[in-house]
Amino acid sequence: MSEEFSLNYHAATIQHLGIGLYKQLPQAIAELISNSWDADSHNVQISIDYKKKIIVVSDDGNGMSAKELNENFLTIARNRRLSDVENKETKEYGLSKLGRKVTGKKGLGKLALFGIADTIIIDSIQNGKRNSFELNYKKIQNSSEATYHPKTLLYNFDTSEKNGTKITIKDITLKSITRLDTLYDSLSKRFNKYSRENFLVTLTSNDGTTFELDEKAFIKSIQPKKEETEFTFNFPEDFTNIESNQSRNVIQVLKNYGITGVVFTKKTPLAANKQGFSVLSRGKLASEQSTTQFDNRSNDYFYTYAVGYFNIDYLDDDNFKDFISTDRQSIRWEADEELLNIKSNLNKLIGIIQREWKQKRKKARDVKAENTIKRNHIILQTNLSVEDSKVINNISKKLEDDNITISDSDKQKILDTVTKSTQSYKKDHSVYKELIPKNFNVPSYVGTKIQMLREEMIEAAEEKEVNRFILTQGLLLRAMIESTTTIYLRKNFQEATDIIKEKNYNCKLPKNESEIDTLAFAIKYKIMVQLLSKHGKITNRRVSSLIDEFENNKVNKHLDLLMHDAENFPQFDTLKIIWNCVSPQLMYAFDDMNN
Structure with missing residues (x-):
């Protein structure tokens, strides 16, 4: 075997599929995290030197041999699910060596790095052999042939180091590198498989700042703060006792597809960029958060309070069909009849949740209005007539209306004024x-x-x-x-x-x-x-x-x-x-x- 590495590509492939699709750091880093998961990594370390503008992503996964680097990593648009048979007995495709459902499929993720930098160094160790090479975007573009030979740094170099892969990103073309806390927030939303025990991702910067992406990261990125969360709807657990036959049918269809999810509602309206529902498949983001995820006409005020996600592995279980856009911003629902059925029933499920939310919210408002009255000293000291009580109760409920933004102290002042104007108060005071x-x-x-x-x-x-x-x-x-x-x-x-x-x-x-x-x-x-x-x-x-x-x-x-x-x-x-x-x-x- 020749001691060199080869990148085989067609003209303009790197331009269109690299820079053309990925221009943001979170998306590019997410692809590397995805590769680490597929390589059975348990720990991923992302280090960013903001002064030198260098990013290093390393993992403790299986690593790659020289042959795998050439035939797998450096082959563009290779669908590993159709070429790698991991289980010899069942001939099952799409699993890692440890049995994980792999997230990679298109073979394009590696090109994401050229959307943010010109130089990429790949360094991988497997079974005591270390291989590394350097990819340079400008040299690839200047090459007149369809084959590009990266600069070999090490070839089957003997080492006692453990298996794993390290990718160094240099000559970054971004005007500014995403702040570490912002990167953490963005990456939190892209995977639901982080875990301290099985898949911990750590972010560090040159100033010592550290963030850890663990099992809490994804939910934390989606759910409003606990004290701001009003209701939580877990699917399908919270829908077992639903009465409507039509609603039960919707729930059963989605259960048959193995769909799970959670919808949170906030006590007050969410910021526009916090609203909507995201879709994950195999624990990886398949479609970004959107209020129109399942219905383009979603304009009810419920959507300004709701946020959540749904796990739909069906989207990515077919190794031949591809329903997820390369940039993972949308899903090609119309490409499959069953997907359209899933989408339709998810839209109906949101409608069911919406009705449940309105009922729960009304009860909660009534309780809150009642408690507001109970805390009002003037009301408590007044022997209210039935008629006056009805008036005050109705006003207190109105003050809890979604369209009214008013502090608790102002609510009390309004109730004071209303109470003092009643005949009951005047009789007593x-x-x-x-x-x-x-x-x-x-x-x-x-x-x-x-x-x-x-x-x-x-x-x-x-x-x-x-x-x-x-x-x-x-x-x-x-x-x-x-x-x-x-x-x-x-x-x-x-x-x-x-x-x-x-x-x-x-x-x-x-x-x-x-x-x-x-x-x-x-x-x-x-x-x-x-x-x-x-x-x-x-x-x-x-x-x-x-x-x-x-x-x-x-x-x-x-x-x-x-x-x-x-x-x-x-x-x-x-x-x-x-x-x-x-x-x-x-x-x-x-x-x-x-x-």
Whole structure:
């Protein structure tokens, strides 16, 4: 065998398949990592000297002999899966010596290096023999023949070093070499086979910075931070109890193809470059992350929250067919009917996850809204009515809407404002609470006017300064008594007129319901008390004492002052006495109106 190495190629092959496809460092390094995996490496070391602009990638894999370097590594577009039979008994193709499913197939990965540099040195050791040579892109381009002989550095040199391969990248043509942390992030997304025990990739720079790509790297590159992750959907584990027959069929189809995956959703929208789903095959990136991975019309807001990946080994299991683009940015779904079926069902699966996400998110929002209310001291200190509680609950839920971005403190401030505007709060935290008996309530069936009067009382009682509201509250109290007695007497018109006749009240006998309005304020109250006794709401023996209480407290006189005396009107304590005097009878009347 001649002690030289040969690269066989066709015109412009290096230009089109090297520089034409690979112009970024992460893609080129990813191809070398892929080769190390296929060579059964357990450790890969990537060292970058940013000052000297030199990159060294070394592994502890099987290494290559001089013959393998010539026939395998230096042969462009060689499909090793069709030429290497690793299992002599089963004649199984596409496996490494240790039984790994190899990721290389097209035989073009080696050319990726010429997209970033002009000089590549290959140094490989196998079974005590070391071989190395230098490839130079400019010399390849200047060669007039279809065969290029790299510069031989070592040929079958005896060595005691262990098997492995080292590739040195020099004369780098990139304007700047990708930062180590950025390179780490990019490489993390390209493989799901990193492992401290079986395949650890270490990145180091000349300043001592080190990153390790282990089993956590891939998930870390995909999943939002744990505290920012809202839901996780593992396929197929989390879809065993799904009820819909149509959905079960979708899941079964994908399970039949051995597809697995995970979709994460973030509590808040993801950055645009963090959204979408990637596809891996044999643990290697087959199609980069995209929101339109399975459907070009994916425009639902769900996609701004979702990120994930799917393992589809079927894509790369056929050693004859090729469905993955060389740059691994897309998949040729339309090239195979089964692939189209997979794509269609993956799109349906995303739809299933989307519906599950919306349901879970709604429940989570409701719980969050509920907890926000529970943390609000003003709400906790207020005896909210059913109606007011509904209002506050609805507003709290609205504040958790996806389209609203607002801090927790601002949510609390909004709920404070809303709560303070409710009638419940005003009843509990204003002069209303001090003035009106605690058990006084106006049922909804008593009529609009009385309801409005009660609301006006609450609205007018916004502050603790009692004297400020005496006039208003007194007038509203008179109106409340006047309206209640009038409505009650009208409702019981015939009985009311009978009482007037019986008690010989000094007033004109009403001929119809409308004339009830003309009766004196005090007389209407007395008739109401008589009617309440007649209807069994109060005992007969209490009638006289209640009427006497009304007269002794001078209810009529004090409330008349509000109407006719510009200078004098009852004070707060007097109004409170009047309320305590009349409120039970008013509530008995409300109750009787419902019968």
